[in-house]
């Protein structure tokens with residue numbers, strides 16, 4: 172799907188944009204479960220899906236396969252792509268395949284250092300920062316893809332301060348990004364402060380907040396540990412009050428996400444992106460609770 176068609180379709184809906192994120196499953200039975208989740212969520216008002224690229228050590232080789240299946244399931248697809256271990260020419264080849272597969276857009280990322288390495292090292296013929304990848308896509312495939320980049324409400328863990336973090340974000344937008352999807356956050360004030368900083372730096376593109384309905388306190392601590400996101404005390408208290416009851420903790424996670432989304436939309440967020448972790452249950456409950464108002 173060409174960029175103009177994707178953007179026009181979203182605009183024509185005159186309502187907040189809703190997206191969900193999948194990751195490429197490791198086994199064929201997980202693949203079947205992912206596609207079942209996709210089928211369940213499609214009629215619930217999801218505007219597009221995204222699929223990650225090598226995140227958390229996941230397999231990169233199946234992005235094209237599962238991404239194509241999501242397209243067949245009726246989703247406009249934003250495929251993620253990282254600079255990790257790729258030369259400029261290899262990246263161009265992958266982008267050509269995304270083009271042929273009919274993907275609507277690309278979330279252009281630098282990526283994290285591979286397991287066991289602390290520092291990101293660019294491929295000698297590749298890019299040190301996501302902005303290089305944005306430029307490559309824009310130059311090589313003009314107006315073909317809706318281009319997204321990552322934003323970090325609590326700033327990127329290796330950014331020295333908020334000012335440089337936003338300066339580099341603004342650089343990605345000047346290079347050609349059409350929208351920003353954020354890292355997960357659990358306190359809406361972090362999102363609004365981030366948006367204010369971005370607007371003050373001249374960043375005008377939509378900033379789609381990333382929401383993860385937490386499954387349990389243990390899972391929230393693990394995920395927030397990876398991405399250095401804070402867990403508000405109130406959420407910790409609500410999760411702790413469930414004791415060992417995992418189902419009750421999951422429901423606390425859904426209702427926290429519902430409160431977050433209502434608060435975000437009421438203060439002007441353009442929509443929301445849900446980290447669904449390939450599972451349907453929390454996402455379905457979330458969409459239903461939002462619909463019930």
Ligand SMILES: Cc1cc2nc3c(=O)[nH]c(=O)nc-3n(C[C@H](O)[C@H](O)[C@H](O)COP(=O)(O)OP(=O)(O)OC[C@H]3O[C@@H](n4cnc5c(N)ncnc54)[C@H](O)[C@@H]3O)c2cc1C
Pocket residue numbers: 222223224225226227251252253278279280281282283299300301302320321322323327328329330335336339342343352353354355381
């Ligand atoms: C929505 C979202 C989706 C993601 N999906 C994936 C995925 O699919 N696969 C995956 O592996 N990872 C994924 N990530 C994680 C991401 O790859 C990491 O957070 C990575 O560390 C940073 O990627 P970036 O694109 O933000 O990098 P960049 O924008 O390149 O920034 C990386 C660091 O360099 C700094 N920087 C940027 N430009 C410059 C410059 N010119 N000079 C000096 N410093 C600079 C930034 O401030 C930042 O600290 C995702 C993150 C988000 C928020």
